[in-house]
Amino acid sequence: MKQRDGKVDAARWAPVRRVFLLGLACLGTSPAWAQSIEQGLLQLQWGDPPPAVPGQPRQAPQLVAYLQQDDGSRRELDVAQAHRAAGDLYALANRRVAISFASSTRVMSSAPAIEVIVPADRLTQGAPAVGADGRVMAAAPVTGTTRWVTLMCRFGDITEEQKALSFFQSQYGEAVGQLGHYWKEVSYDKINLAGSTAHGWFALPQPRSHYVTKVDGKDKADLKKLFADCGAAADPSVDFNGVQGINLMFNGELDGFAWGGSSCATLEGRNFCTRVTWNPPWSFNNLAPLAHEMGHGYGLPHSDNSDGDDDTYDNPWDVMSDSWSNAVRDATYGSRPKHINIFQRHRLSWVDSARRLVIPYGNTATRQVDLDFAHLAGSGSTQMLVLSLSPQPDPYATVVYTVEARKPEGAYEGALAGTAVIIHKVENSGTAYSIDADVPPATRSNNEGSMFKVGERWVTPDGSHAIHVDAATATGFRLTVGPSVPPRVMSSPLPPLLKPSPVPAPSLPSAAGAAAPVAPAAVPVRQELCGDARGMARGRVRCSVR
Structure with missing residues (x-):
């Protein structure tokens, strides 16, 4: 184990510890340095308030977690600790788990802290529930x-x-x-x-x-x-x-x-x-x-948008966020549910591998991708484009951006804000945040900044991937996907949207006779056009392409 300033490097030790504890849980034994390892069913319960009354703030959502033990007793878990201990806590919902609780002598509180949560039902699944490093790889399929x-x-x-x-x-x-x-x-x-x-x-x-x-x-x-x-x-x-x-x-x-x-x-x-x-x-x-x-x-957990506030109900592209806005109305059943974002569909194994395309970290190739609308059940093309920011074999290990196409069409999607490419950021297989390029981001992401349309280009924060919306097709959009040229280095969590230059103001010389627009691959991006230092630090930048 490596140490930093006299402390164990927990990030490096955690995967080894997870594998070790999982083996001990299966053997029914516990190590001397842990207070206990307990098994049971992990129960998560989300509380959702009604729509906010105009002029009044909406109540915050709630999430409680329990370990339902074999003897019928139930132990409430600290949600923040459970998130840290599990990696992807949501992938373990409704599943049997083993939890390691720290010795009470090692924490300030009398209540033992949660150290590690691992699945204990992996042998009953059709595919391994954990990878070689002990990390939860996926939720149990729902079929x-x-x-x-x-x-x-x-x-x-x-x-x-x-x-x-x-x-x-x-x-x-x-x-x-x-x-x-x-x-x-x-x-x-x-x-x-x-x-x-x-x-x-x-x-x-x-x-x-x-x-x-x-x-x-x-x-x-x-x-x-x-x-x-x-x-x-x-x-x-x-x-x-x-x-x-x-x-x-x-x-x-x-x-x-x-x-x-x-x-x-x-x-x-x-x-x-x-x-x-x-x-x-x-x-x-x-x-x-x-x-x-x-x-x-x-x-399924909540989805969210990228405005950074505490309101998770502000992404109208997903029924697991804002179920009320941009909803089709039904005379008998009230507001109809819209669809779920493509990553959460993938979480439950609903997106066939033939419909997913993962662009790995370090990709140097440029390709065109036909991205079909996510609501099309019989699609033979890509419907889930994944841009990986991790060099690890599991593309979802750290941060990915998922790209999907949406259209206001059908019994449930008919009231969506527009026809566009929608991008979500997902970190550690958790909440999906819709990306908004407006400055500042809109409080509800049914705005133009959240919709990427023909002629628009977008780059991941680290500059490793760029996409350009080339054209609309009969079933979605054609994209050009490849590395960003030149590479961009940004530390902000929210990437910029690169749009064509705005139409000149009337007081400026006429734009008539201007040269034809340069093809997207050849468009240079000038970093200094992306806003001030404060905007860069927060990722709230909207760049012009010139």
């Missing part, structure tokens, strides 16, 4: 039939039943605008909701105040208790065998959030762990937020 059931439950002190049973049953239909149709389309027919249905209304044994209490002056819903009691009320009449997800619908407000993720309850006489969503009326009245919560059930 085939994923049967959901809806349980409608009313609080003991609230009698209103907002929707009839037939409404919830029809939500799972295969017609356009229904969940069965939506999930087949967005997954490229990799999953279906066959056999999904709804039951209820069931009476909860307690009033709302029993399930929603005050914690630090704020409402807090006991999700585990809500699942347990709603499930128990339904258990005598509902067959849960083969169910892979449960949508819980409540006839009153919860704690200001709808929730999605996974949980456990006693059903069918056993400890039943599955995907679960918890929905108040404002959520189940619209398919968009309901699909958002089901996405969390499948293990």
